[in-house]
Amino acid sequence: MDRDYISKKELLELTGISYGQLYRWKRKNLIPEDWFIRRSTFTGQETFFPKEKIMARIDKIIHMKDDLSLDELADMFSPNLTGSMLKPEELIAQNIVSKATVDLFTQHFGSAESYPFQHFLYAYIVERLLVMGEMSLEEGKGLLQVLESHYPKFQGKPCELIFIRKMGISAFALASNASELYFDQSVKVVSRLNVSSCLEELKTKLKY
Incomplete structure (x- = not known):
């Protein structure tokens, strides 16, 4: 993969989050499904992410999760408009x-x-x-x-x-x-x- 993408292993190492956190945030729609990109490598199949987007999103989640619930964060990240x-x-x-x-x-x-x-x-x-x-x-x-x-x-x-x-x-x-x-x-x-x-x-x- 080119430099615009980061592997799951590198992502976890750089951010300090766990595998469980990453996939929990995915289930809660804090991280879009289409950011999880499966690709073949010399070691087999690996998951990659668009580097700039995923790093920015995880930084926001980490810094805001103490003030907002995961549901509130999911609503904030959603591309859907509110009815307010x-x-x-x-x-x-x-x-x-x-x-x-x-x-x-x-x-x-x-x-x-x-x-x-x-x-x-x-x-x-x-x-x-x-x-x-x-x-x-x-x-x-x-x-x-x-x-x-x-x-x-x-x-x-x-x-x-x-x-x-x-x-x-x-x-x-x-x-x-x-x-x-x-x-x-x-x-x-x-x-x-x-x-x-x-x-x-x-x-x-x-x-x-």
Whole structure:
């Protein structure tokens, strides 16, 4: 296997967790089934994992399991949206999104006392790109339209947001995480965001 993957033996040695913990977390859906990859080696069959993903996930589990139950962690890591209704002022008070993002959000969705969690996921993604200094407020309007129109089509499946510019014109696309996209040389890929990671981050922030 290449350097992007790590064997189960190496994983257990590096993290200090036990075989039992690893498979308990798998049963509790803290670690996705498709991260357990069986491959043939010169010693027989071995299990490998995508190194960056599994190391980050185990680090989060270890540091959060004293504050959250395994069921709460599983919900946080799940790509499924919650059914919660949230108020804009809650997210501003917790420094999750800025007032500028909320103003943009309410212009798009209209004024209401509370909004579905899914809509605030969109606001959180806009906030991420604004804070990075990679997107203008005007471009944020276009991003909200793309997310509202197309993100529900993924129905909880992992996807990636691709933000590009060509000759000063911006565009956004949503694609499955496995997609390989190629552009001509005049296209600048401004940012690629894993939407599932953004969802996980938002759920984490709302827990505290």
